[in-house]
Amino acid sequence: MLTVRQVAAYHAMTLVAPAVAEKFRPGQFVALAVGGEHTSLLARRCFPVYEVKSDYGGTVEFVFEVNDPGTEWLASRRSRDGLDVIGPLGRPFPLPRDPASCLLVGGAHGSSGLFSLADALRRRDCQVHFVLGAPRAHEVFGARSAQRIGDSATVVTRDGSLGASGTIPDVLPRIMEETGSDVVYAAGPTALLSSVGSVCAAMGVPCQVSMGEWLARTAACGIGVCQSCVLPVIGDDGHTRMVRACAEGPVLRGERVRWADLGTIPLDALGGPRAPLTAPEPAS
Known part of the structure; x- marks a missing residue:
């Protein structure tokens, strides 16, 4: 480890x-073992990658919130402490083949996973526009960086302490129209991704979402073995399948995720449970 x-x-x-x-590509993540040698914290923690550099032989940076014993342990690490990390993992963001107007939407620290994407889009001569938001100013991540590297950057906070007052879904349709968005990339809280997917579907704009928060809440291994991060997604054939956010994701098409059914296995999912047959009424 280098720094915290x-x-x-x-x-x-x-x-x-x-x-x-x-080997990293934008949108991928790393999975870390937490708690040290003497711990009951068996599950790994999955984090989107913020930035990679060639410094010191190759460094990887990620951003996290301290909200449980595992992340508390990570925050207490010091220089020269060793960590058990695997990566890069998961499906990265697909990039446009031709120059396009790209809108990057990030909520809270989930936006950290969008900045390496912005660099990759710039190398393809794409326009890069940002919309970042959070409930309060200190919870917005990367506002200054977005203003520096983006063709435009909009910041919204629920209490109006930074940027405009409101939420990202409040301003998203207008900004998509103003920037002529050809594609939207989103990362952050699951509720935000659901709203972004709905707006993009209504406006007919392709949307790629990174299920980072879903991974943080559900994934235990990060490599697709434990099956704990599955969610229902509609395939190209119109059938719903349960896919692993860590393996088939974390980047998924926003309009294909069945947001209302997260945490369940829908009855119509391929291989899912079947409704019990109704017993015939006895003859009179």
């Missing part, structure tokens, strides 16, 4: 991990 530093309401950890840095 506090960034507003969050912590940023930089790891020396040359093999991860070399």
Whole structure:
């Protein structure tokens, strides 16, 4: 490990991990074992990657919120502490083949996973526009960076303490029209991703969402073995399948996720449970 530093309401950890840095593509994540050798915390923690650099042989940086014993343990690490990390994992963001107007939508620290994407889009001569939001100013991540590197950057907070007052869904349709968005990329709280997917579907704009919060809440391994991060997604053939957010995701098409059915296995999902047959009424 190299450093842990506090960034507003969050912590940023930089790891020396040359093999991860070399293979990383925007949208992928890393999974870390937490708690040390003597712990009951068996599940790994999954984090979207904020940035990779060639410094010090290859470094990987990710941002996290301290909200449980596992992340408390991570925040207490110091320089030269060793960490068990695997990555890069998951399906990355698909990139436009031709220059396009791209809108990057991020909520709270989930927006950290969008900045490496912005760099990749710039290299393809795409326009990059940002919409970042959170309930309060100190919970917005990357506002200054977005203003520096984006063709435009809009910040909204629920209490109006930074940028416009309101929520991202309040301003999203207008900004999509103003920027002529060809594609929307979103990362952040699951409720936000659901709203972004709905807006994009209504406006006929392709949407790619990163299920980072879903992974953080459900994934135990990060490599698709435990099956704990499954969610229902509609396939190209119109049938619903249960897919693993860590393996088939974390990037998914926003209009294909069955947001209202998260945490369940719908009865119409392929391979899912079947409704019990109704017993015939006895003859009179």
